[in-house]
Amino acid sequence: MLTFVGLGLYDERSITLEGRDAIRDADRVFAEFYTSKLAGATVDELEEFHGIDIGVRDREGVEQEPDPILDAANPGDAVFLTAGDTMISTTHVDLRLRAAERGIETRVIHGTTAEAAAASLTGLQNYRFGKATTLPFPYAHGASSSVPTSVVDTIEDNRERGLHTLVYLDIKVGTGPSGPDPTHEEYMTGDYAAELLAEELDTVGVVVARAGSPEPIIAADSLESLAARDFGDPLHLLVIPGDLHMLERDALSELAGAPEDVLPDPV
Amino acid sequence: MLTFVGLGLYDERSITLEGRDAIRDADRVFAEFYTSKLAGATVDELEEFHGIDIGVRDREGVEQEPDPILDAANPGDAVFLTAGDTMISTTHVDLRLRAAERGIETRVIHGTTAEAAAASLTGLQNYRFGKATTLPFPYAHGASSSVPTSVVDTIEDNRERGLHTLVYLDIKVGTGPSGPDPTHEEYMTGDYAAELLAEELDTVGVVVARAGSPEPIIAADSLESLAARDFGDPLHLLVIPGDLHMLERDALSELAGAPEDVLPDPV
Secondary structure, three states, X not given: OEEEEEOEOOOOOOOEHHHHHHHHHOXXXXXXXXXXXXXXXXXXXXXXXXXXXXXXXXXXXXXXXXXXXXXXXXXXXXXXXXXXXXXXXXXXXXXXXXXXXXXXXXXXXXXXXHHHHHHHHHOOOHHHEOOOEEEOOHHXXXXXXXXXXXXXXXXXXXXXXXXEEEEEEOEEEEEEOOEEEEEEEEEOOHHHHHHHHHOOOOOXXXXXXXXXXXXXXXXXXXXXXXXXXXXXXXXXXXXXXXXXXXXHHHXXXXXXXXXXXXXXXXX | XXXXXXXXXXXXXXXXXXXXXXXXXXXXXXXOOOOOOOOOOOHHHHXXXXXXXXXXXXXHHHHOOOHHHHHHOOXXXXXXXXXXXXXXXXXXXXXXXXXXXXXXXXXXXXXXXXXXXXXXXXXXXXXXXXXXXXXXXXXXXXOOOOOOXXXXXXXHHHHHOOOEEEEEEOEEEEEEOOEEEEEEEEXXXXXXXXXXXXXXXXXXXXXXXXXXXXXXXXXXXXXXXXXXXOOOOOOEEEEEOOOOOHHHHHHHHHOOOOOHHHOOOOO
């Protein structure tokens, strides 16, 4: 049996009770932290909290050499951990399909996600979000401008329809500006993302810093103003609102400190 | 202090460790189950599991008469529970803003959500979902057709862009076909939703039944075929896929049992 368990958003207590029980019942526990990480807990802290050893795998160890994980799941019970929800990243669907091909039973125990937090913490309604997008570091894409056209297109396409856009911010673990580098760890910040996007868009943004932590920061302002601020430790997200309903506008003003003059009139 | 805690998707163990601790530390615990419910645990089971009393509020008791909740949060620590993530419903943003107006500190402890499960369990990539929509019971909307135009428009608008659509299925608690009724409880099933949508769309759907439970059912087929099946107890979701990448197609075939001939070629 291979059980995919989401660790949730922030630290060792962001996991569900069911996920914790699956970890404790497992014969072997694996994890990856290249698609996301728990900003509030180290691997050592997780191991101590759950009383287990965790085999951390890099991208190659999941995508190219998954056999040790699959072997541990048959016979035996293996758990595979990621921050957030394990199946949100394509990679892990691939791992699940490989397990299924080998006749290994699989299960998913969900974790709390950035996409839910983006709606939940900002007060923007979840069913008024369009397609999400990811803003890569400029060195990580080949385009001549700082922001890939596809990112701007997604935001503008959503905005034309009145919809909000969740912008995931790039994470580089194990690969840096000059290629593979096991020590490299880089998390794009909300202020930097706002600076990049301000070159292309003149609008309001909402930075969500440390979603799932006891004291997340939610800040709504013009992209230009957000670019001049510092939101502290990772992980950060950026939301570009579309049309605002009255209650959404109130939430950005009251819960995210948006200056009155930057918010559009409610629709 | 008013802490909004998401119970997650299915039963008493779907909550995070942090959420559980907040419940145990609270002076008063309130909950509502009209926007969603835990299909795998009753209120009595929740009370026993956490060793607490839960004051269940109906819609009026949250939207029109929130004072008992706000009073318990100042002075004192009150927790407000919902299935999934508490802040996904607009209603509760309103409650949070009312607390803020009174100077009551608020916090959100996230729960696992149907929107994450819809991507996670189907293998459809979360950043390829467009705007979500809700399919209401025909008696609950004024349109002459079985399906409101807005629902069909959302799905078609997403599909034109190659995007998937998460269709939330209607929940009626406390209000039935003939108006307010405290005993009424009705959850739209995936087969019924497929039957309604098959009148308007000739395409593939994916039913997700009991997301977050130990044995969820994931079934991909033509809407017409899904309409003829029975997916058991609630809660159910329906996803209408857009374009499929190779891995997404493999997932619908392998994990959701889609017949080869109903799936479009991968893009």
